[in-house]
């Protein structure tokens with residue numbers, strides 16, 4: 001997988017003067033079966049999180065509120081996605097390093113995963129990620 005496989009997906013948006021509505025469906029907007037949903041909140045403004053890669057987990061990230069940048073890295077190239085609309089999703093396949101940076105105050109990151117939480121699916125050391133990538137093990 002490379003950073004070219006990371007995709008912004010435009011979600012449906014029903015606009016209404018009383019408030020807008022968007023939604024996601026598995027195997028439709030989200031290209032995998034959802035096994036897990038979690039959210040990151042109360043992040044101090046300007047903070048960064050999530051420097052890691054997943055060996056198998058695929059992710060879909062929505063900036064439900066506020067804004068942050070998702071930086072993906074395939075060991076050759078980096079790409080930055082500015083997430084600041086709740087009707088965009090970011091699909092990240094497995095095998096890429098990713099960090100979430102520049103959280104705005106009161107932002108909420110909603111994340112869907114393709115597998116249940118498994119600590120041994122994480123690669124948390126960037127040098128190890130580079131070695132695994134070089135050996136085509138991730």
Ligand code: TYD
Nearest residue numbers: 036037038040049050051052100116117118
């Ligand atoms: P982690 O994914 O390491 O967050 P970040 O990379 O953004 O810092 O998650 C932080 C902790 O939360 C992790 O050590 C274990 C726990 N956790 C779960 O128990 N289940 C989950 O689905 C997730 C995402 C995290």
